[in-house]
Amino acid sequence: MMGKALGKIYIVLVVLFMYAPIMVLIALSFNASKSRVIWGGFTLKWYRTLFESSAIISAIGTTLLLALLSAAIACIIGLTASLGIYAMKKRDYKIMLFFTNIPLLNADIVTGIALMLWFVKFMPLGFSSVLVAHVTFNIPYVILCILPKLETMDIRQFEAARDLGATSFYAFVKILIPDLMPGIFAGFFMAFTMSMDDFVITYFTKGPGVNTLSTLIYGEIRKGIKPEMYALSSLLFFIVLIMLIIVNISARDNKDKSDLAAY
Amino acid sequence: MNKNRVQVLSIPYILWVIGFTVIPLIFVVAKAATNAEGDFTFEYLLAIFDPVHRKALLLSVCLAFISSVICVLISYPAALILKSAKFKDTKIIMFIMILPMWMNFILRILAIQLLISKNGVINHLLSVLHLGQIDIINTPIAIVIGMVYDYLPYMLLPVLNCVLAIPDDIIEAGKDLGAGKFHVLTKILIPLSLSGIGSGITMVFVPSMTEFVIANILGGGKIQLLGNIIEQEFSVSMNWNLGSGLSLTLMIFVLITTLLFGRNSANNRNFVL
Amino acid sequence: MKKKSVCMLLVLSMALCILPGCGTKSSDTLTVFNYGEYIEPEMLEKFTAETGIKVNYEEATTPEEMYTKYTAGAISYDLLCTSDYMIKRLIDEGQAQEVDFSSMENYGNIDEKFWTLSQSFDPGNKYALPYFWGTVGILYNTKKVSKPVDSWDVLFDGEYAGQIIMQDSMRDSFMVALKYLGYSLNTTDEAQIREAAELLKSQKADVASYLVDEARDEIVAENAVMGVVYSGEAYLGHDFNNDLEYVIPKEGSNLWIDSWIVTSKCKNTEAAKKFLDFLCREDVANANFEFIYYSTPNKAVVDNMDEELRANTAVVPTDESIKGCEVYEALDADTTSLYNNLWKEIKSE
Numbered sequence: 043m044m045g046k047a048l049g050k051i052y053i054v055l056v057v058l059f060m061y062a063p064i065m066v067l068i069a070l071s072f073n074a075s076k077s078r079v080i081w082g083g084f085t086l087k088w089y090r091t092l093f094e095s096s097a098i099i100s101a102i103g104t105t106l107l108l109a110l111l112s113a114a115i116a117c118i119i120g121l122t123a124s125l126g127i128y129a130m131k132k133r134d135y136k137i138m139l140f141f142t143n144i145p146l147l148n149a150d151i152v153t154g155i156a157l158m159l160w161f162v163k164f165m166p167l168g169f170s171s172v173l174v175a176h177v178t179f180n181i182p183y184v185i186l187c188i189l190p191k192l193e194t195m196d197i198r199q200f201e202a203a204r205d206l207g208a209t210s211f212y213a214f215v216k217i218l219i220p221d222l223m224p225g226i227f228a229g230f231f232m233a234f235t236m237s238m239d240d241f242v243i244t245y246f247t248k249g250p251g252v253n254t255l256s257t258l259i260y261g262e263i264r265k266g267i268k269p270e271m272y273a274l275s276s277l278l279f280f281i282v283l284i285m286l287i288i289v290n291i292s293a294r295d296n297k298d299k300s301d302l303a304a305y
Numbered sequence: 306m307n308k309n310r311v312q313v314l315s316i317p318y319i320l321w322v323i324g325f326t327v328i329p330l331i332f333v334v335a336k337a338a339t340n341a342e343g344d345f346t347f348e349y350l351l352a353i354f355d356p357v358h359r360k361a362l363l364l365s366v367c368l369a370f371i372s373s374v375i376c377v378l379i380s381y382p383a384a385l386i387l388k389s390a391k392f393k394d395t396k397i398i399m400f401i402m403i404l405p406m407w408m409n410f411i412l413r414i415l416a417i418q419l420l421i422s423k424n425g426v427i428n429h430l431l432s433v434l435h436l437g438q439i440d441i442i443n444t445p446i447a448i449v450i451g452m453v454y455d456y457l458p459y460m461l462l463p464v465l466n467c468v469l470a471i472p473d474d475i476i477e478a479g480k481d482l483g484a485g486k487f488h489v490l491t492k493i494l495i496p497l498s499l500s501g502i503g504s505g506i507t508m509v510f511v512p513s514m515t516e517f518v519i520a521n522i523l524g525g526g527k528i529q530l531l532g533n534i535i536e537q538e539f540s541v542s543m544n545w546n547l548g549s550g551l552s553l554t555l556m557i558f559v560l561i562t563t564l565l566f567g568r569n570s571a572n573n574r575n576f577v578l
Numbered sequence: 579m580k581k582k583s584v585c586m587l588l589v590l591s592m593a594l595c596i597l598p599g600c601g602t603k604s605s606d607t608l609t610v611f612n613y614g615e616y617i618e619p620e621m622l623e624k625f626t627a628e629t630g631i632k633v634n635y636e637e638a639t640t641p642e643e644m645y646t647k648y649t650a651g652a653i654s655y656d657l658l659c660t661s662d663y664m665i666k667r668l669i670d671e672g673q674a675q676e677v678d679f680s681s682m683e684n685y686g687n688i689d690e691k692f693w694t695l696s697q698s699f700d701p702g703n704k705y706a707l708p709y710f711w712g713t714v715g716i717l718y719n720t721k722k723v724s725k726p727v728d729s730w731d732v733l734f735d736g737e738y739a740g741q742i743i744m745q746d747s748m749r750d751s752f753m754v755a756l757k758y759l760g761y762s763l764n765t766t767d768e769a770q771i772r773e774a775a776e777l778l779k780s781q782k783a784d785v786a787s788y789l790v791d792e793a794r795d796e797i798v799a800e801n802a803v804m805g806v807v808y809s810g811e812a813y814l815g816h817d818f819n820n821d822l823e824y825v826i827p828k829e830g831s832n833l834w835i836d837s838w839i840v841t842s843k844c845k846n847t848e849a850a851k852k853f854l855d856f857l858c859r860e861d862v863a864n865a866n867f868e869f870i871y872y873s874t875p876n877k878a879v880v881d882n883m884d885e886e887l888r889a890n891t892a893v894v895p896t897d898e899s900i901k902g903c904e905v906y907e908a909l910d911a912d913t914t915s916l917y918n919n920l921w922k923e924i925k926s927e
Contacts, residue, residue, distance in 0.1 A: 049386035056383050057401065060457065063416035064405050066426065070416075077818045078419065079799035097619060119318050126315025138315070141322045144330065147559045149515035151536050152552040155545070155646070156329035162650050178325040181318065228399070235406050245643075249653055250609050250636035259409055261614025261637040263791045266814065267412070275408045282407050286400045357919075357926045418792075423801045442801075443787045525787025526746040529926045541642050541748065542918040 064279065071272035078267065088273040097258065098270055104169070105238060105254040112176035113233035117226055119177070120184030125218075127185070128192045142186070145179045153179065154246035161247060168249035175247040176237045183236060184229035191225035336549035349550025358534060358551065362558070365530040368445060369513035372452040373506045376460035379453070380505065383461065384468035385494070398465060402458040410455070414522045417451055418442065421523075443525030451519040452509075459508035467501025468494070507563050514559055531555055608849055609634040611644055611655045613836070616710075618869035625856050631849045639791075648673070648841070656844035657853060662835050663749075665706050666699035666908040674705040674839040677851060684858035692875040696835060698905045706837035707854050710810075710872040713833050713895055713903055714750060715826040717797055717812045718804035719819075730758035730827045732804065734777065739784040743796055743805030746788035748921040749906060750832065751778060754806055757829045757902075764907045768916060775920040782927050797822065808834075810872035812892040824892040830902020835875075 071089070075082025092098060127138045145153060157178070161171045199221075203213040219226075241256035248257065259271055340346045352358055387398065405413065420426045422442045431438055441447050471494065479493050517532035531551065538548030614637040622633045636653070638644045641664035648655055648668075658668070668674050679685055692708040700706040718727050723738070733742055733754065745751050753763040755774035765771065786802045794811040796802050798818045807815070812824030838857070840850045856862055863876040873893060874880065880894060888894050909917065 046390075049390065053383060053386055056379060056457075059454065060402070060405055063413050063420060063454065064408055066416040066419050067408055067412055075818070077798055078415065078795055079424075080818055119321060122314040123318030126312045126318070129309075129311035130315075138319075141326060143560075143563065144326050147511055147556055147563065148330075149517075149532060149535055149552050149555065151517075151539050152333055152549070153329070155539060156332045157325065158647075158650055159332050160325075160329045167653055174325060178321070181321065185318075231399075231403065235403055239406055239410050241410065246647070250611070250634045250655070256409060256411070257637075259411055261639060263411070263614075263639065266795070267415070271409070271412065275412055278407050279404070282400075282404055286397070286404070289400075290397055357922050360926050415792075422796075422799070424799050425801075521746075522792070526789060526925070527782070527785065527787060529922070533925075534922065537922075540640065540646065542914075543642060543645070544915075544918070 067272050068276045068279070071269065071276040073269065073272075076266065076269060088269040089277070092270045092273045092277075095270060097253070098255075098274060101253045101255050101258045102274070104252060105256075108169070108173060108176060108254060109234045109237040112173055112180050112237045113230050115173075115177045116180035116184045116233045117230050120181045120229060121188060121222070121226060123181070124185050124188040124192055128189065142182045146182050150240070150242035151246075154243040157243065158246040166249060167247060169252050171247045171249065172244055172252060172254075175243050176240065179240070179243060180233035180237060183232040184226075187229035187232060188222060188225040191222055195221050333549045333553060336546050337553045338550075340546055341544075349546050350553065352547055352550050353554040358531070361529050361531045361534050362555075364445075364528070365514050365532065366558075368449055368452065368530065369510050372449050372456065372513045373460075373509045375449065375453050376457055376509045377464070377502055377505065379457060380460045380464045381468075381498075381502070384465045384498075387465065388468050388471075399462060402461050406458065411518065411522075413455070414451055414519055417454060418522055421447060421450065442523065443527055445524070445528055447523040448520050448528060448530075451523045452513045452516065455519065456509040456512060459512075460505035463501040463504040463508065464498065465501075467498040471497045510562055511559050514562075515555060606630060606846070606849060607632040607634055608656045608846070608853055609636070609653060610853070611636050611638065611648065611658045613637065613659065614639055616659065616836075616870060618865045621856075621862055621865055624862070625853060628856070629849075629852055631852065633853075654843040655841055656846065656850050657838055658841055659709055659836055659838045661906075662696075662699045662837070663906040663908045665837050665839060668839060668841075669700060669705050670908070673842050675842050675844060675847065676704045677707070677840050677847070677854070679703065679707055679854075682851065682855040682858065684855050684860070687858050687860060687863065687876050687878045689875050689877040689880075692835065695833070695905060696837065698907060699835075700837075705839050707839075707858075708875040709836050709838055709857065710870060711833065711835040711875055712809035712873045713826050713900060714745070714753065714806060714808055714831050715812065715824055715892075716804055717794065717807045717815055717822055717824050719797065719800060719821050720823050721821045722800070722803040727804070727823075727825050728828050730754055730829055733806070734758060734781055734784075736784055738803055740786055741803040742785050743793045743802045743807075744781075744785050744788050745793070745806045746790045748917055750806065751788070751921070751924075752917065753832050753906075755781075757827070757831060760829065763832055763904050764909070766910065766913045771913070771916060771920065775924060778924050779927050782924060788925070808872075809892045809895065810870065813871045813890065816892070826891070826895065826899045826903070828902070830904065833900055833903035833905050835905065 070078065072084050072086070073080075073082055074085040074087070123138075127135055130138065154175070157171075157175050158167070161167060161174070165171060195218075200213050200217050203217050204210060208216070239256070240254075241260055244254050245257055245260070248254075255271075255274070259267060262268055262271070337349050338345055338347075340348065353362060408416075418425075421439065422428075423438075423440065425442070428438050441450070475497075476489055476493060479489050484492060515532045515535075517530065517536045520528055520530045520533055532555075535548050535552050535555065538544045538551065608631055610633055612635070616637075622635055626632055636647075636655070638647065641660045644658065644660050645664060645667070647653065648658060660668075665674075688708060692711065693703050695711075696703055696706055696708055716727055716730075716732065718732075722741075723732070725732075732738065733744075744754070752771070752774050755777045756763050756765060756770065759770070759774060759777065761767070761770045761774070787796070789796060789805075793805045793807050794815045797805050797807075798815050800819075807824075809824065809826075812822070815822045816824070838854055840847060840854075844850050857866070858876065860876070860878040860882075863874060864879045864882070867874045867876070867879050871893065873895060880888065883894070891899050
């Protein structure tokens, strides 16, 4: 019993460590003083002004659109790529994994500038160039989420379906996709998060007038970060938190819990 | 299943890799192997042996290593506890771990700075409790804290996945055969979760090696990691050749480490999640 | 067969994603490149409302970032606002267009003094229009520093060890040491530069941190008692913490001028000129000033400022206080690489 209690305390400490800075940011979003370091009393005005700032609103739009699109495209390419790589011979398989790892190994600034130098040769920098860049660094996360699932999966089901006369496309949609769903979902989520969080690569590949939240925040460092940003981050955080709670509750109702526990 | 036909599915990805990974990489290699006039040179590829760069590389390796180890030390017990608590819904845990990343990276690091700086939140709390003061801001310790904070999820997720996947039967069998708690840990649990720890170390080590923002903000600009130097070469000194040369060396170095820790990553079922 | 069509679909959808970026640019659009938070955003809307010229606005944090993005040639910027030495570099590389500023309606609003100062990087005032200016000095906490601060000496005498913030920018840090040693901040004499580097190395143990943007916040929070900052930061700092004072040391310092240039890639020079003229107009310049609080070269704005603000030397430096100040000149390649190497050594000490 003692051990159980200690264990719980340990987990609470780990979560506390991860969330202490977040709590600071949330506190700052209610801080009436514009300075990061002075407490000027409680206020809700930053939440109000947040919705009046067209720059922030359009940056939210760009950020979310970018994250959604890049994660979705990365998922499609990553899924087909995983299937293809899975079917490859050991040597090709390793070569593919090596190239998949490159965007993860490179320093962001190098990736960013190299992509910029390359884009300049054939396309104008703008939203689409950022999108391509994001898809590029998102695909590895998707593949690395799907491939392990593919390897633990029972491929015989798929083959059985084919033997029973299903077209491979039908078998793919009916058998493989549901089995891979947790991996695809995790990959999408990772990709979405990475895209939301990226600054360096976005900065070098974006065109004028395109701003994500990260580039907006970075531009503000020089003159002091606007408290609206704290409000926005807190808002985003709470939205996701609420989503999480809803998912949790519906998962609890779901009898197929073992399905989820599988990953 | 016809393997050759399935392989065709990876064509879009292969095209993408060639178009947006390989070609940009060739740009970097070309820059690294030439000087400002465009002549071939080894100067920048060997620049890592310059004392200043070597020192930065050593420090980077050192801090990245310490951060990875601390991440393992935090994650592994947590995974064991969650396993014994029969907490099966890892999706929720995943959410909890990734959720902080939805707050902007720069804002999070600034928040850590607020927590640990001289007049920071922690020191205020400590002085209220009459417990002395911490003075770690602008030291390597602060950078390690920042790295551990930022990359802990990358370690927690694979380790957790791996540990939870160990069948309880094996542990029971071990116990039945007379293994004590210690033996269960060293002979069963740890060997079976090595692949998860390996991928975790890779996932923490790699970004820690190339990181520069954390070192800038929490190290007060007094501590130079190789990532900082590369960033400086690109964005301040504008010596792209040297920057490319150094980042290529860094890449090779990181690659070696990845191979060391992720040797079995081809068979590793838990690379990320 | 099905798989192949799936492949085709994918390739097609990829192509579609790339295409929408290729929109054509209409001629009455200006692409403007500026520092972050360096214009009152409403002024951009106002300009479009008044002239019908759309503004495509992009921001950067450092002159070097701007240079990288500009010279990569991906975006053809029409107007660019950056710092003196980078302006010089761009002019030298033929990236700026000559503009006849005197034909602008609001030309007279810019104080004669700044045209003279700009000569150091733009001889003949053919390219650069002064936008904001200021100095570099010491921001210190009067509660913690009892002795009068009027010299760079206070950063080097060791009395405030561990409580000093230096600029995390090569040129600015060397400037402090060079000026303290009595040399010109544009010196190309290797011995002088090395002497300055030695001084900075020995000072490192006393430095709490090297920061750029966060320096002001750290001093406001009293995590440090003094720091080297830009004059604009000093005014904002004073706003948060009344105990903070700003001083330009008697040995002299750097005087910086951020200016606008019309790039050589700009096709619509008339529109660009209209934009610059607009920025010089008193109401616009004043709105920008009240947004940024750096020193403005616009004398119409200074003349109408309230007394208290005009008396603040951080906002309106007196001729007396900037007597020993110099404007940065672009350094030659050898000196630049010497600077780079020495700075790296200092930082990795």
